[in-house]
Amino acid sequence: MRYEFRVAGAVSEPLGEAFPELDRTPMPEHTLFYGGVTDEAHLYGLLMRFQSLGLSVIEMRQLPDRPT
Template structure:
């Protein structure tokens, strides 16, 4: 049986943020793939549930990082 839960979580998400993430922010999101695409940064990774998604967005807000877009996307494997 697939390890994905029936409610659709975990789900892969892509976060585009303004600017280049500072090292301390990169460390907080170490479980995500982070790619610099000037003038933005692309972060992608698995989000386990809606609470986790809101937590990521809250963490970005606390760091003062402007979110450009948040998109769910299918897994690459």
């Protein structure tokens, strides 16, 4: 499964490094994190990590799988 997380504001490099399994793209008013999520436990763990670091997830969506 692939997911995209839209986080409010700019995310610093050190905070971004707390998510090594996700790619990151800064946008004008938010930051996009995206990448593979192995299972539901991993998904909830990512959400808890965002929260524990004070990052506000404003949108989350599952992305289509990449063609193999």
